[in-house]
Amino acid sequence: MAEAAVPSAAPALRRELEFVKSLLKTGCSVDEMVAAANAAARVAARAAAETGREVQKGGTELTVRGLPVGGDWDWRAFKRFLQSRGLSQRAIKFTDKDAELDVGVARFATVADCSLAADLLAACEPPEPGATLVIERGLAPEYAKRSRKRAREGEEEPQAGSIRGAKAPRAPDVCAAVCPWWQVPYPKQLTDKHQRIVEALNAITVEVDRRAYGSSKPEWVRAAHARLSGAAAAVPGSASSASLCCPLLGILRSPAIERYRNKSEFTAGLDEHEKPLVGFLRGSFQDGITCVGNPDATRHTSLMAVKLAAAATAYIRDVSQFAPYDKRNQNGYWRLVLVREGRRKSFLPVPVTSSAVKAAVADGASPPALGILDSPTFATLDPLTYLVTFGERREGAKPVAAAAAAAAAAETSADMGLDEPMVEAGATGGEGEGGSVSSGHQPGMDVSEVCEVEPEHPLPDEVMVMLQVNPEYPPAKTDPNSVARELRAMTAALHAAATAAVGECLLTVRVQLHTGVSNAAPADAPLLTLPPAPDPPLLPGDATEEQPPEPREVTAAVEAASGPGYIHDSLCELRFRISPTAFFQVNSPATCALYKVVGDWAAAGPSTLLLDICCGTGTIGLTMASRVAKVIGVDSVPSAIEDARVNAALNGITNAEFVAGKAEDALPSILSTHAGPDSPYGPGDVVAVADPPRAGLHRTVLRALLGCERIRRLVFVSCNPDNLVQNIAALCSPPYNRSGRDRGGRGRHGGGGGADMNGYSGDYTPFRPVTALAVDLFPHTAHVEAVMLLER
Numbered sequence: 001m002a003e004a005a006v007p008s009a010a011p012a013l014r015r016e017l018e019f020v021k022s023l024l025k026t027g028c029s030v031d032e033m034v035a036a037a038n039a040a041a042r043v044a045a046r047a048a049a050e051t052g053r054e055v056q057k058g059g060t061e062l063t064v065r066g067l068p069v070g071g072d073w074d075w076r077a078f079k080r081f082l083q084s085r086g087l088s089q090r091a092i093k094f095t096d097k098d099a100e101l102d103v104g105v106a107r108f109a110t111v112a113d114c115s116l117a118a119d120l121l122a123a124c125e126p127p128e129p130g131a132t133l134v135i136e137r138g139l140a141p142e143y144a145k146r147s148r149k150r151a152r153e154g155e156e157e158p159q160a161g162s163i164r165g166a167k168a169p170r171a172p173d174v175c176a177a178v179c180p181w182w183q184v185p186y187p188k189q190l191t192d193k194h195q196r197i198v199e200a201l202n203a204i205t206v207e208v209d210r211r212a213y214g215s216s217k218p219e220w221v222r223a224a225h226a227r228l229s230g231a232a233a234a235v236p237g238s239a240s241s242a243s244l245c246c247p248l249l250g251i252l253r254s255p256a257i258e259r260y261r262n263k264s265e266f267t268a269g270l271d272e273h274e275k276p277l278v279g280f281l282r283g284s285f286q287d288g289i290t291c292v293g294n295p296d297a298t299r300h301t302s303l304m305a306v307k308l309a310a311a312a313t314a315y316i317r318d319v320s321q322f323a324p325y326d327k328r329n330q331n332g333y334w335r336l337v338l339v340r341e342g343r344r345k346s347f348l349p350v351p352v353t354s355s356a357v358k359a360a361v362a363d364g365a366s367p368p369a370l371g372i373l374d375s376p377t378f379a380t381l382d383p384l385t386y387l388v389t390f391g392e393r394r395e396g397a398k399p400v401a402a403a404a405a406a407a408a409a410a411e412t413s414a415d416m417g418l419d420e421p422m423v424e425a426g427a428t429g430g431e432g433e434g435g436s437v438s439s440g441h442q443p444g445m446d447v448s449e450v451c452e453v454e455p456e457h458p459l460p461d462e463v464m465v466m467l468q469v470n471p472e473y474p475p476a477k478t479d480p481n482s483v484a485r486e487l488r489a490m491t492a493a494l495h496a497a498a499t500a501a502v503g504e505c506l507l508t509v510r511v512q513l514h515t516g517v518s519n520a521a522p523a524d525a526p527l528l529t530l531p532p533a534p535d536p537p538l539l540p541g542d543a544t545e546e547q548p549p550e551p552r553e554v555t556a557a558v559e560a561a562s563g564p565g566y567i568h569d570s571l572c573e574l575r576f577r578i579s580p581t582a583f584f585q586v587n588s589p590a591t592c593a594l595y596k597v598v599g600d601w602a603a604a605g606p607s608t609l610l611l612d613i614c615c616g617t618g619t620i621g622l623t624m625a626s627r628v629a630k631v632i633g634v635d636s637v638p639s640a641i642e643d644a645r646v647n648a649a650l651n652g653i654t655n656a657e658f659v660a661g662k663a664e665d666a667l668p669s670i671l672s673t674h675a676g677p678d679s680p681y682g683p684g685d686v687v688a689v690a691d692p693p694r695a696g697l698h699r700t701v702l703r704a705l706l707g708c709e710r711i712r713r714l715v716f717v718s719c720n721p722d723n724l725v726q727n728i729a730a731l732c733s734p735p736y737n738r739s740g741r742d743r744g745g746r747g748r749h750g751g752g753g754g755a756d757m758n759g760y761s762g763d764y765t766p767f768r769p770v771t772a773l774a775v776d777l778f779p780h781t782a783h784v785e786a787v788m789l790l791e792r
């Protein structure tokens, strides 16, 4: 029926339709479901059209109409005009304007610069009194031909760096490969990520419904069904959020969106001309692509990392006797250059709204001062500063359960320890879907106010480089002296670049040996300090041209870079030691906001035992340690656990204990020791925070959490919406109960396999999803983080 009407360009909404279809099996009437499916199809068609428009809007080019004609009003005058309106020389890459046309075009360095230009020009006086400036994204047709010609010329580039013998696949541009959303306006990125979490929360409802028998079906699942059928009848298209498993408060924007990463993993390889380059892979080996691209245009890579990659490239190209590793023949020495950065003081950019920018410009002022919190106070940090909501998307939507929304808002706010109801107007779905419960203050900002302007970030104080090399490279295998010379000279090149970038900078270098085909090394791959200088020639005359004695500056640089082999970063008013292979979140400002939410939702107190499952270097547990009785963290990477123990000591924290091991091995015994019947922690005193890797939590961990009745509150952080669905559904589904096979013969779980879709038997109370929040830790990529609070 409605399926045929769904355009293929809307896979997300296709999933929505699948969801609606799955509910056909649940008990809603067929008419209701058909109405919902038709509504979904209409939304899909609209979304597809909008997506097409947005892609067009997302570039770095701008057309301005209404400019003066004649005289010397050519491209130079147009450029001067842009500069006079506050756009910097750096931001304007190119302008074009024929003096006899009233239209000019400009290309900007980044999408953010282009958005700023559009905002500034929309609010400024035109150069000719009485004229009206019309601003359009993209190139005017009058000029597009010239631009297309240039693009055609660019396409003739040879495409090397692909697997020999096969037809050369075209490697995508480096930005498309590593930050594929770099041209998508930031508000649109947030909208899409928020939608991704909407879909995940819908899918949790469906999954729990699928796993539970009629009488054991949780109340919140029944409520979602009721909302869904109500919404489908009342509001076309509202099915997309009516069946969320809990309210979604919005998405926390990243405080920093340009060059925000504190860690960059560069591949040493060959560029499209087969020249050595340290940068990002432009595709995957499976697709036949091995070619590396220059990282300097990628929006998320830090300036320090770009400079170190350039220094490593220059060294390998111009000086090194060793080749970069080539996966095609598995030969070569240099494989990876991993750069990590730390700062003595943390920082948090404070976002400005697009209307503030416009108002300031309309008043003739320069854009509002860009705030940056230097060493922000964690306890008083308000994560709502970064909350983005989507109020306008419900325009025309009738309240479905306004009273329930208000109640949910109040409940959620109380849970978070907030004075203001957080779900007021911005939250989507769950109990509160459809309710325009707006009154007074709306927390966070509407997505239409999201602006990409941000201040410069402070430079790092410490830098760590891990050079991954191939010890099987024949020239390296046979000549340890040349290995020492190469590693030391490379270190000197990196040291010079780091020092030139930031003056006094603590650079520390380590060498990782790895022989596998892919650069992903196991956690226990040998990690070495820099080798000593090769023995000097016995007599001064012994030094040949090929083997001169080591220059003094190399010796000095290596001595300086032989430091501790880890760095420190500041986060949430604490200091963290980070080893080369330990996990640490890559976007420190956004992580700070995320951890504040996690801490608030955990609502831990002086009698709480806090379990930090998958704790990395101990970050989440340590940021909460001062509020709780005890922290126990567990992580599978031993170096991360060593860091966590050091980090506790570094911050004077004495109530934290860290266990090295897989959570599935360690957690059951941690729980029986610390949270069993004889433990000093009463029911509800044990709070768990889980922040698993992309694969999610192991089922043994899920079982252990379900089986520990003292855990009544669980904060789940996920970087993979698909696994979030599976893990949360498992935690929120009722136990298997043979006597509950009262399906009335429907047998929809496959021949009476029945309710044990969860696979967990025993007597436990499932958790209930209470509230959720999306968090953008990775601007310009499709990745999105979600936080969920579960209770029972």
Ligand SMILES: C[S@@+](CC[C@H](N)C(=O)[O-])C[C@H]1O[C@@H](n2cnc3c(N)ncnc32)[C@H](O)[C@@H]1O
Binding pocket: 583, 584, 585, 613, 614, 615, 616, 617, 618, 619, 620, 634, 635, 636, 637, 640, 661, 662, 663, 664, 691, 692, 693, 694, 698, 719
């Ligand atoms: C997404 S990170 C979160 C780390 C930490 N919570 C943070 O915010 O920095 C996931 C962590 O899970 C750890 N990990 C992966 N598999 C694990 C397992 N089976 N058991 C315990 N920890 C695991 C990784 O080493 C990594 O530190």
